[in-house]
Amino acid sequence: TLLTGCDVTDSFSAESMLKQISKFNDGVQAAIFNPNALAPTFPESAITKPFPFNAYYGLEDAPTIDGKEWKLEVRGLVDNKKSWTLEELYKLPQVKQVTRHICVEGWSAIGSWTGTPLRDFLKLVGADTRAKYCWFQCADAEGYNSPLDMATALHPQTQMTFKFGDEILPRAYGFPMKIRVPTKLGFKNPKYVISMEVTNDYKGGFWEDQGYNSFSGS
Numbered sequence: 001t002l003l004t005g006c007d008v009t010d011s012f013s014a015e016s017m018l019k020q021i022s023k024f025n026d027g028v029q030a031a032i033f034n035p036n037a038l039a040p041t042f043p044e045s046a047i048t049k050p051f052p053f054n055a056y057y058g059l060e061d062a063p064t065i066d067g068k069e070w071k072l073e074v075r076g077l078v079d080n081k082k083s084w085t086l087e088e089l090y091k092l093p094q095v096k097q098v099t100r101h102i103c104v105e106g107w108s109a110i111g112s113w114t115g116t117p118l119r120d121f122l123k124l125v126g127a128d129t130r131a132k133y134c135w136f137q138c139a140d141a142e143g144y145n146s147p148l149d150m151a152t153a154l155h156p157q158t159q160m161t162f163k164f165g166d167e168i169l170p171r172a173y174g175f176p177m178k179i180r181v182p183t184k185l186g187f188k189n190p191k192y193v194i195s196m197e198v199t200n201d202y203k204g205g206f207w208e209d210q211g212y213n214s215f216s217g218s
């Protein structure tokens with residue numbers, strides 16, 4: 001074949017090389033990330049209606065969670081390891097943001113999300129903020145998870161979201177809680193969150209494991 005010189009027959013090594021490059025990119029992106037730069041905000045009139053639903057399955061297969069039974073488990077490098085009920089979380093101070101959600105699939109939409117800044121919650125639970133990641137697990141039938149680098153977890157706009165458009169977060173958008181990260185791509189915004197682990201270990205994620213950059217942000 002004409003391509004002998006660069007024919008990559010050993011797809012295993014090609015793949016691991018791409019993974020190395022991706023990891024390198026994550027490092028460079030994290031290094032140039034300005035932890036204080038804010039994602040743009042918009043007036044309420046700019047909100048996209050209807051706001052798209054997206055997951056790796058159709059809406060009919062989205063988790064149906066009973067808000068009275070649900071708990072958020074907080075574990076790992078935190079002083080207060082405990083599970084939080086929705087009632088307890090609803091008592092925390094909340095702020096609203098109107099920001100743009102950008103999906104790698106090539107669409108974006110502006111939405112309104114209200115909830116507690118994650119950095120306030122990390123402080124409240126006595127998280128070791130020198131740890132590398134907050135790792136989120138979700139209730140999806142086949143699982144969904146995603147690691148968030150600590151600098152982004154502490155970003156002022158990163159939010160534990162309980163409301164969409166001033167209403168209790170609908171099932172489509174992650175009831176009872178999603179993590180809204182306006183400085184990251186859509187897949188780094190886990191919905192139906194059931195646990196948060198503060199950790200130094202890179203535990204991978206649903207899309208990250210399939211080759212998407214873990215940093216994936218601005």
Ligand SMILES: Nc1nc2c(c(=O)[nH]1)N[C@H]1C(S)=C(S)[C@@H](COP(=O)(O)O)O[C@H]1N2
Nearest residue numbers: 052053054055056103138144186187189191
């Ligand atoms: N639990 C869970 N969270 C998820 C996903 C998913 O499949 N499951 N998909 C991600 C992707 S790729 C996108 S674009 C957004 C879509 O959020 P939306 O339904 O609020 O638009 O959720 C993200 N969070």
Ligand SMILES: [Mo]
Nearest residue numbers: 103104186187
């Ligand atoms: Mo996405």
